[in-house]
Amino acid sequence: MIDLLVHVRDHVTLSLAALAVALAIGVPAGVAIASAPRLRDVSLAAIYVARVVPSLAVLAIMLPLVGIGFAPSLAALTLLAIPPIALGTELGLAGVPEAVREAARGLGMSEREVRRRIDWPLAMPVVFGGVRTAAVEVVASATLAAFIGGGGLGEYIVNGIEANDRTETLEGAVAVGILALATQALLTLAERRLSAFR
Amino acid sequence: MTSGGAAVDISDVVVSYPGSDRRAVDGVSLEAAAGELVVLLGPSGCGKSTLLRTINRLVVPDSGTIRIDGEDVRSSPPEALRRGIGYVIQAVGLFPHMSVGRNVGMVPELLGWERARIDARVDDLLALVQLDPARYRGRLPRELSGGEQQRVGVARAIAAEPRVLLMDEPFGAVDAIVRLALQDETLRIHRALGTTIFFVTHDVDEALRMADRIVVMNAGRIVQADTPLRLLSHPATPYVERLMDAGDAVRRLRLIAVRDAMRAPDGAATQASIDGDGTLRDALSAFLDGVERLAVTDAGAPIGSLGFDDVRHAIARTVA
Numbered sequence: 001m002i003d004l005l006v007h008v009r010d011h012v013t014l015s016l017a018a019l020a021v022a023l024a025i026g027v028p029a030g031v032a033i034a035s036a037p038r039l040r041d042v043s044l045a046a047i048y049v050a051r052v053v054p055s056l057a058v059l060a061i062m063l064p065l066v067g068i069g070f071a072p073s074l075a076a077l078t079l080l081a082i083p084p085i086a087l088g089t090e091l092g093l094a095g096v097p098e099a100v101r102e103a104a105r106g107l108g109m110s111e112r113e114v115r116r117r118i119d120w121p122l123a124m125p126v127v128f129g130g131v132r133t134a135a136v137e138v139v140a141s142a143t144l145a146a147f148i149g150g151g152g153l154g155e156y157i158v159n160g161i162e163a164n165d166r167t168e169t170l171e172g173a174v175a176v177g178i179l180a181l182a183t184q185a186l187l188t189l190a191e192r193r194l195s196a197f198r
Numbered sequence: 199m200t201s202g203g204a205a206v207d208i209s210d211v212v213v214s215y216p217g218s219d220r221r222a223v224d225g226v227s228l229e230a231a232a233g234e235l236v237v238l239l240g241p242s243g244c245g246k247s248t249l250l251r252t253i254n255r256l257v258v259p260d261s262g263t264i265r266i267d268g269e270d271v272r273s274s275p276p277e278a279l280r281r282g283i284g285y286v287i288q289a290v291g292l293f294p295h296m297s298v299g300r301n302v303g304m305v306p307e308l309l310g311w312e313r314a315r316i317d318a319r320v321d322d323l324l325a326l327v328q329l330d331p332a333r334y335r336g337r338l339p340r341e342l343s344g345g346e347q348q349r350v351g352v353a354r355a356i357a358a359e360p361r362v363l364l365m366d367e368p369f370g371a372v373d374a375i376v377r378l379a380l381q382d383e384t385l386r387i388h389r390a391l392g393t394t395i396f397f398v399t400h401d402v403d404e405a406l407r408m409a410d411r412i413v414v415m416n417a418g419r420i421v422q423a424d425t426p427l428r429l430l431s432h433p434a435t436p437y438v439e440r441l442m443d444a445g446d447a448v449r450r451l452r453l454i455a456v457r458d459a460m461r462a463p464d465g466a467a468t469q470a471s472i473d474g475d476g477t478l479r480d481a482l483s484a485f486l487d488g489v490e491r492l493a494v495t496d497a498g499a500p501i502g503s504l505g506f507d508d509v510r511h512a513i514a515r516t517v518a
């Protein structure tokens with residue numbers, strides 16, 4: 001039981017860290033793409049390509065570059081989470097109707113006020129959708145971290161496979177599934193709260 | 199809440215958009231007196247919106263100056279300038295995530311008014327555009343009809359008592375009846391507040407109805423700027439004549455007040471009466487209904503009489 005808690009803790013820590021770094025990079029990236037029309041097509045194409053690269057492949061590529069353990073797991077998961085976050089941010093901001101921005105500027109809002117009062121609140125649902133996708137993917141994929149010594153619930157699966165113990169593998173899989181669902185539910189709830197405050 | 203209007207002096211304004219070799223506005227000069235309602239009329243793409251947007255600096259001219267009450271619009275920060283100029287656009291552009299009340303109170307909020315003062319002002323404004331504050335203040339824009347949204351757009355634009363109001367095809371998206379009502383409301387507000395209004399449309403009837411002066415534009419230039427009646431009676435070019443359908447005398451009738459066409463009371467028999475502020479268009483209706491002579495009244499008191507020949511003389515005088 002203590003074992004389980006430790007693994008859950010490691011899993012969650014790793015996921016949260018990856019998500020935090022991905023937010024710090026993905027949101028500004030999305031903002032940049034949304035405000036640079038020339039960048040847009042190229043970047044969106046790159047993001048869509050990045051979206052289909054399987055997380056296992058990312059891990060395999062990272063392994064020789066940064067070795068094993070927490071850091072490479074974090075790096076791989078971060079890379080995984082950036083595209084949906086950047087994409088959500090870009091789509092959210094680009095989806096703000098031009099007439100609404102024009103009216104806001106015409107009423108005398110500065111560019112910063114337009115961002116804060118108009119762009120972000122209107123983009124929020126889509127941005128949040130991207131974050132939710134990223135979070136669920138990270139939580140699920142963090143399982144793979146165990147293969148490169150990153151710890152977490154994947155340990156059960158790795159151990160189960162090594163010891164040819166199906167029960168243990170299954171327990172690990174179920175635990176990860178529950179955690180991913182919980183993440184999804186939690187973020188959906190948070191999103192509702194957030195939009196109620198707007 | 200009379201704030202009055204400001205004089206606007208547009209001088210030699212040229213605008214070209216990047217990547218286009220044609221000038222969107224090509225050397226326009228135009229003076230609007232304080233409290234005047236100027237309609238910009240012309241075909242799609244002739245530069246009406248662009249010219250309008252130079253006034254609140256959403257578009258910066260390549261050359262030329264714009265002064266509001268003598269002060270160059272470049273002399274204050276654009277945000278401050280815009281908070282003093284009302285702006286209504288065709289797409290309305292209400293903030294979809296904010297209540298009607300918040301939308302209407304936005305400029306006062308940006309100006310840092312106290313909450314209680316904003317709330318009171320919002321209620322006054324909603325009442326002014328004929329929306330019951332208690333019912334509408336808390337709604338979201340998507341819970342309003344097109345016409346109601348346009349009303350809110352107008353209320354939002356005049357919230358901080360701007361001395362200049364820019365309206366870019368503000369009533370494009372509503373049916374004819376609502377459109378007439380909104381025109382009337384705008385005229386009422388115009389009279390009550392004395393705001394200088396620039397009103398863009400490509401609807402000739404709307405222009406004739408609203409304008410103190412109509413500015414006809416084509417390809418970035420002013421073709422003719424005149425009172426509605428002068429435009430109809432003395433179109434400067436064949437283009438204006440065609441655009442205004444100036445040959446249509448019936449159109450002119452609506453622009454002439456009965457009191458300007460009547461004759462002094464002469465004891466002739468009358469079958470009905472009409473107010474001196476009515477138009478010859480209303481009088482024509484009465485004649486078509488079989489009335490021979492109308493008694494003209496002012497607040498009920500007789501001031502003259504009107505027959506069909508008086509109408510014909512009045513029309514003839516407009517082209518003389």
Ligand SMILES: Nc1ncnc2c1ncn2[C@@H]1O[C@H](COP(=O)(O)OP(=O)(O)OP(=O)(O)O)[C@@H](O)[C@H]1O
Nearest residue numbers: 215216218222241242243244245246247248249400
């Ligand atoms: N942001 C822009 N970038 C480039 N060209 C523009 C831009 N806005 C307008 N134009 C061009 O400038 C010209 C004048 O446009 P404007 O919007 O002022 O016309 P308008 O008279 O308001 O037309 P409409 O009645 O269709 O609204 C048009 O040729 C238009 O294509």
Ligand SMILES: [Mg+2]
Nearest residue numbers: 246247248366
């Ligand atoms: Mg236009």
